[in-house]
Amino acid sequence: MIQSNQWEPEIIAFCCNYCAYAAADLAGSKRMQYPVNVRIIHTPCTGKIEMEHILEAFEKGIDGVLVAGCLEGGCHFLEGNLRARKRTDRIREMLDEIGVGGERLKMVNLSAAEAPTFVARVKEIVETVRALGPNPLREGVKA
Amino acid sequence: MIVATPKPVTEVKNLIARHGKVLFVGCGTCVTVCLAGGEREVGIASYAMRMARKIEGKPLELTQVTIERQCENEFIKDLAEPAAKADAIVSFGCGAGVQAIAERFPNKPVYAGLNTQFLGILEEQAVWTEKCLGCGDCMLAQFGGICPVTRCAKRLLNGPCGGSTEKQCEVDDGRPCAWQLIFTRLKNINQLDHLEAIVPPKDWRPAWHAGARKIVRKEHRV
Numbered sequence: 001m002i003q004s005n006q007w008e009p010e011i012i013a014f015c016c017n018y019c020a021y022a023a024a025d026l027a028g029s030k031r032m033q034y035p036v037n038v039r040i041i042h043t044p045c046t047g048k049i050e051m052e053h054i055l056e057a058f059e060k061g062i063d064g065v066l067v068a069g070c071l072e073g074g075c076h077f078l079e080g081n082l083r084a085r086k087r088t089d090r091i092r093e094m095l096d097e098i099g100v101g102g103e104r105l106k107m108v109n110l111s112a113a114e115a116p117t118f119v120a121r122v123k124e125i126v127e128t129v130r131a132l133g134p135n136p137l138r139e140g141v142k143a
Numbered sequence: 144m145i146v147a148t149p150k151p152v153t154e155v156k157n158l159i160a161r162h163g164k165v166l167f168v169g170c171g172t173c174v175t176v177c178l179a180g181g182e183r184e185v186g187i188a189s190y191a192m193r194m195a196r197k198i199e200g201k202p203l204e205l206t207q208v209t210i211e212r213q214c215e216n217e218f219i220k221d222l223a224e225p226a227a228k229a230d231a232i233v234s235f236g237c238g239a240g241v242q243a244i245a246e247r248f249p250n251k252p253v254y255a256g257l258n259t260q261f262l263g264i265l266e267e268q269a270v271w272t273e274k275c276l277g278c279g280d281c282m283l284a285q286f287g288g289i290c291p292v293t294r295c296a297k298r299l300l301n302g303p304c305g306g307s308t309e310k311q312c313e314v315d316d317g318r319p320c321a322w323q324l325i326f327t328r329l330k331n332i333n334q335l336d337h338l339e340a341i342v343p344p345k346d347w348r349p350a351w352h353a354g355a356r357k358i359v360r361k362e363h364r365v
Contacts, residue, residue, distance in 0.1 A: 055190035097152045098195045136198045 009129040013066040018076040020068030022112035034119040035126045047080020061138035064129035067107040145173040145237045146271045147257040158254040166229035169209030170236035180235030182209040213240025279349030287328035294321035300342040
């Protein structure tokens with residue numbers, strides 16, 4: 001459990017139904033441990049994630065966002081993950097300009113069979129965000 | 144269509160630094176089509192602005208409204224109520240839209256959220272190119288429908304310059320030579336004879352060089 005008096009990164013992982021969500025499921029089935037800081041949002045494809053969804057999450061104080069889509073060339077809808085890549089790149093620029101920090105947003109590509117990769121990527125973003133400290137828009141929390 | 148590009152978040156943030164309640168106004172016409180100032184883009188700019196101001200410790204009360212056309216008073220009327228509640232307005236319309244709103248609300252600061260660029264067309268997804276300068280005296284008939292006034296970097300009216308490589312413009316190799324396009328087009332439509340006529344220097348009087356232009360068409364006046 002996360003202690004209420006100590007800051008712990010809160011991260012949203014937008015996971016594509018056809019890869020990352022299945023990989024997360026597989027990680028669970030295999031009893032693989034990964035940080036509890038991540039909340040998974042099931043999406044039909046990373047191409048369905050609008051820029052507004054990610055910006056809204058940051059405005060509400062989330063510390064980090066992971067967008068996990070299929071391997072490039074392997075999108076069920078052909079190029080949803082490529083579009084998501086362009087959008088996340090743009091939002092990263094905006095987050096840097098705003099002062100939130102672009103490193104808080106990361107997009108990764110993996111297949112449904114890659115449970116260990118999913119776990120590794122989750123651990124990576126948790127560590128990155130932990131090093132960055134809380135989202136400056138989060139109220140009443142200090143690192 | 145008028146093509147515009149968004150101003151950087153920091154620039155808009157500095158423009159409205161002194162205001163606490165701001166109205167962001169999108170435009171549903173040209174700038175919506177060129178993905179710069181429609182409802183969607185205003186929404187994204189609003190997220191960015193609210194976050195940037197909150198980080199600075201100066202939270203912003205922001206309202207967003209997108210009207211059909213900012214360049215017509217008939218549509219600007221819809222802004223009366225939200226504008227009354229705001230300290231300032233940021234217009235995400237073209238330069239004409241910004242000025243139309245400023246005229247309509249003489250006591251309210253109005254800022255531009257976009258950089259208006261040119262009259263152009265959508266070449267492919269998210270690529271726009273300039274096609275018309277609005278010179279007030281259209282010469283397209285002589286040039287097979289390709290405008291050398293806009294598309295030739297040197298505005299030459301009597302054939303290409305020495306830098307043309309039959310394909311690219313020497314000023315920007317990412318741009319086709321307008322005169323090569325004109326030649327190919329006139330050849331295709333069997334009108335190469337147009338090129339035999341010497342085109343006299345262009346009459347620039349109908350263009351904007353004498354200041355902002357005004358058009359009155361009596362037949363449509365009421």
